[in-house]
Amino acid sequence: MNITVFCSAYSLDDRYSVPAAEFARLLGSGGHTLVWGGSNAGLMGLLADEVKAAGGRLVGVLVELLAHKGYQGADELVMTADLAARKAELLARADAVVVLAGGLGTLDEVTEVVELRKHGLHDKPIVLLDTEGFYAGLRTQLERMEAEGFLPRPLAELVSFAGTPAEVFELLAAAS
Incomplete structure (x- = not known):
């Protein structure tokens, strides 16, 4: 499975980096492929290192502006002109989306993929690891x-929340 992951490009303490x-x-x-922002920095770099060490494949999607932060050990590194093109490429390559701790960029990414799912523009499972x-x-x-009528579909059809890394994969398996 190609799993697109949105997360921080900043180094975070063990509360977030260990999970x-x-x-x-x-x-x-x-045996999955990590599709991610392509950076060697922060949680992004940690993810890539750990996936690679465990035998997974790496597909980075990097904005040209941040090419100098590209992860050198990626199996494939795709350059995009801007953040909008990057988000589109990350979603296009995904079989599923997982969201780890992150800042404004991560929040932007998750709200966009949930909004697109809400409108039926994709049916890829979205799981947030709620560390x-x-x-x-x-x-x-x-x-x-949802309670006040702002969502035309039940929230459970749009996004799931996992408490542990193992639960992320249980939710993805159930969605398949």
Whole structure:
């Protein structure tokens, strides 16, 4: 499976890096391909290192502006002109989307793929790894949107939340 992962390009403490590394090892040892932002920095670089060490394949999708941060050990590195093209390429190459802890860029990416799924423009499962309750606020907001009629489809059809890296793969298997 090609699993597109959205996450931070910043180095984070063990609360976030340890579960991210565990997720990456499961991805790689499961024979999956990591499709990610292509960076060697932060959680992105950690993911790539761990997936590669576990035997997985790496497909990086990098914005030309950040070419100097490209992960040199990728099996394939795709350059895009801008962030919009990068997001489109990341989704196009995905069989599933997984979201780890991240900042504004990650939030932008996850809301876009959920919005596209809401409109039926893709049916790829989306799973957020809610490490340390990182996405609790987003989950609360999405649940309020559902309860107050802002979502035309049930939230459970749009996105799932996992508490552990292993649960991410259980949810992906159930969605297949």
